[in-house]
Amino acid sequence: MFVLHLALGGCLKSPPISYGETADTGGHIAYVLEAAAAQARHPLVESVSVVTRRFRDARLGPAYAVRSERMSRNLSIDRVSSRSTLYLEKAALAAELPSFTTAFCAHLAALPRLPDVIHAHFADAASVASAVRGLFGIPFVYTPHSLGIDKRAHGPGDDGIAQRIACERGAIGQADAIVVSSRDEAERQVRAYRVADAASRTFAVSPGVPRLNDATEAAAGILDLGAWLDEPDKPMVLAIARPVRKKNLPMLTRAFAASPSLMAHANLVILAGQHGGGSASGEEAGIVAELDLLCRSTALRGRMALPPRHVAADVASLYRQAASGGVFVNAALHEPFGLTTIEAAAAGVPVVATRNGGPSDIVETLGNGLLVDPTDQEAIAAACLRIVSDGALHAAFSRSGLDRVGRYSWPRYAQRTVSLYAALTGSLETASPAPRRIAPDVVSCAQPARV
Numbered sequence: 001m002f003v004l005h006l007a008l009g010g011c012l013k014s015p016p017i018s019y020g021e022t023a024d025t026g027g028h029i030a031y032v033l034e035a036a037a038a039q040a041r042h043p044l045v046e047s048v049s050v051v052t053r054r055f056r057d058a059r060l061g062p063a064y065a066v067r068s069e070r071m072s073r074n075l076s077i078d079r080v081s082s083r084s085t086l087y088l089e090k091a092a093l094a095a096e097l098p099s100f101t102t103a104f105c106a107h108l109a110a111l112p113r114l115p116d117v118i119h120a121h122f123a124d125a126a127s128v129a130s131a132v133r134g135l136f137g138i139p140f141v142y143t144p145h146s147l148g149i150d151k152r153a154h155g156p157g158d159d160g161i162a163q164r165i166a167c168e169r170g171a172i173g174q175a176d177a178i179v180v181s182s183r184d185e186a187e188r189q190v191r192a193y194r195v196a197d198a199a200s201r202t203f204a205v206s207p208g209v210p211r212l213n214d215a216t217e218a219a220a221g222i223l224d225l226g227a228w229l230d231e232p233d234k235p236m237v238l239a240i241a242r243p244v245r246k247k248n249l250p251m252l253t254r255a256f257a258a259s260p261s262l263m264a265h266a267n268l269v270i271l272a273g274q275h276g277g278g279s280a281s282g283e284e285a286g287i288v289a290e291l292d293l294l295c296r297s298t299a300l301r302g303r304m305a306l307p308p309r310h311v312a313a314d315v316a317s318l319y320r321q322a323a324s325g326g327v328f329v330n331a332a333l334h335e336p337f338g339l340t341t342i343e344a345a346a347a348g349v350p351v352v353a354t355r356n357g358g359p360s361d362i363v364e365t366l367g368n369g370l371l372v373d374p375t376d377q378e379a380i381a382a383a384c385l386r387i388v389s390d391g392a393l394h395a396a397f398s399r400s401g402l403d404r405v406g407r408y409s410w411p412r413y414a415q416r417t418v419s420l421y422a423a424l425t426g427s428l429e430t431a432s433p434a435p436r437r438i439a440p441d442v443v444s445c446a447q448p449a450r451v
Contacts, residue, residue, distance in 0.1 A: 007121040012064075028121060123167040209343060209345075251374065323348040327350050329380070338358045350398055352369055
């Protein structure tokens with residue numbers, strides 16, 4: 001079986017990944033790469049290709065202009081050019097879909113054989129996959145990662161939210177199957193789109209625990225929290241998230257600052273993407289500026305760290321430190337799944353997590369922390385204080401997370417998704433099917449489906 005993952009937004013390359021480098025380089029990048037790697041190890045899978053958009057950006061480095069990267073014997077990242085050669089955030093990709101679709105069809109036509117299935121990530125990729133199915137007959141699976149109806153329900157929507165929701169509704173309606181990460185996504189979020197028969201095509205398949213560090217990563221200097229904190233050895237309240245409104249980082253910061261008891265027990269450490277040298281823009285720049293102002297305030301000076309840059313080694317180190325009496329907080333207004341919540345569990349760090357979305361499933365499954373209303377500042381602080389001030393409770397949550405985190409497994413994810421692909425394509429045999437070829441002059445594709 002030949003599996004193709006299609007993901008247009010964000011910065012996709014082989015590890016190490018600089019998460020938070022752009023507004024779109026977040027958890028879905030880890031998901032796509034880990035899922036593809038796990039599927040490439042499955043005995044029924046002959047080859048996996050992660051296809052993304054090719055671009056050049058001096059700030060982001062030359063890796064994203066390389067046409068193909070080989071990650072393992074049967075796993076590659078392949079880049080296809082669209083009309084623009086610049087990096088574009090996901091919200092700006094709509095104008096590129098026609099040219100990308102045409103180029104992607106040419107890419108497929110040049111392959112020795114066509115993929116058996118396309119797994120499209122986000123609605124823009126689903127639009128491309130739908131058009132490709134019309135020409136090549138390749139079924140496609142859709143994973144939304146973050147749905148607009150939930151975003152609109154839990155905070156102010158951006159100017160394009162209505163169009164985004166319409167695109168997502170189209171993707172849900174057109175996909176041969178929909179794979180989501182949590183029961184909440186399957187039973188509530190997808191159903192909110194009111195698409196006929198969507199429930200019968202939706203499958204909740206939990207991802208595994210992302211790798212915190214990669215053996216090929218060059219040795220990195222671990223963050224010196226002493227440069228920020230007066231008492232760096234105190235337990236930490238740790239948060240790792242992109243600086244966008246839905247992640248609710250200013251609310252967490254204010255909750256911490258408003259609780260003298262919590263500040264007496266712990267420091268606050270926030271990794272809010274890569275924002276050194278004024279690299280953040282738009283919404284991210286506004287959130288970073290707000291966090292920076294709070295960090296410099298009299299109440300929080302010496303009690304809060306807001307490092308402008310970090311690498312994977314820093315994340316792994318902070319999780320290890322937080323395991324000693326600290327707590328990890330995901331106070332997002334809504335969270336489709338919450339990979340960092342299971343990262344924390346794998347490191348033995350108890351969590352305080354939003355009750356809105358996937359973390360409610362995770363905490364129920366792992367028994368590793370407390371759920372809170374993310375709009376309740378006092379509740380966030382009280383939950384953090386309860387964990388960092390009670391050694392027995394901290395130990396119980398830590399042990400439960402460590403004992404049960406194996407329920408989130410990339411091999412299990414690969415087994416379930418490959419079985420789904422096989423059911424869609426009718427290719428349950430272990431032998432490689434005969435290559436499907438297409439004439440090399442068929443290189444133009446229908447316009448993306450209107451969704």
